[in-house]
Amino acid sequence: MNDYQVSSLVNAILDKYYYFRIEDVCLCFKRARESSSYGGFYGRIDGSVIMAWFATYDRERDEVIHSLDNVKTEYNTEDSISRDEYKELLLARIAGGDLYANADYMKMCEINNIFFDKRIEIGNYKYNRLHKFDKK
Template structure:
């Protein structure tokens, strides 16, 4: 819990730049039961934040954790810490007096979509760096229907079309 309390990701990029030991990796290292116990502590800390009519009992928490581990085995502790922070800040919607597994799973879907969007954006930025180093050659191109028309004209003896098929 000391490590959990010490981490404070502010955005998804912080998650991507953090140590990448996934929950499935943690499970292999310390065992599934110990991971589930850790996640119960993380989840209970999150649930205490809310003042709702009915709180989740131990079985609901355990079921939710098992579903989360099954759906998101690639998440790290940083993902969960950021997710809980964003949820507390209302980034995924209001709760209207109810906090249960369904709400958490739906919020995680929204977090996952946000995470995927950021990952895609970062991947495109990274790819764009290579475009600057290796600019595309400027070539004239034709569409496939244009190619077929040129090919037909060349087969009919059109000298200009034959020239277009001749390699430089």
């Protein structure tokens, strides 16, 4: 395959299987190399062969995902606490001199800053990109 064919194949894979993670891609190629269920490898590789590998992998992946839905998971909610209760617990442990609680509290504050305080900035950025050429 030449560079143009590889580039167009990569774009086709990204368009069709946009939900794959890099681990999925690696596992697909590993299974294609080791398994006969992906079709025989006769010394030729082209876009249609690789796309067939991805289609086979996608079917297998869907079967596994749907079988996981049938497994009922029970969660123990008796010991669950809210975010605010966890924060109060950490502050109480910090007041008692627990250094690990202080580190956990710092991590919680950092996560809070990353995920919750940046939402407005991200929303404004997306809005401004979407309405960049609107008349004002």
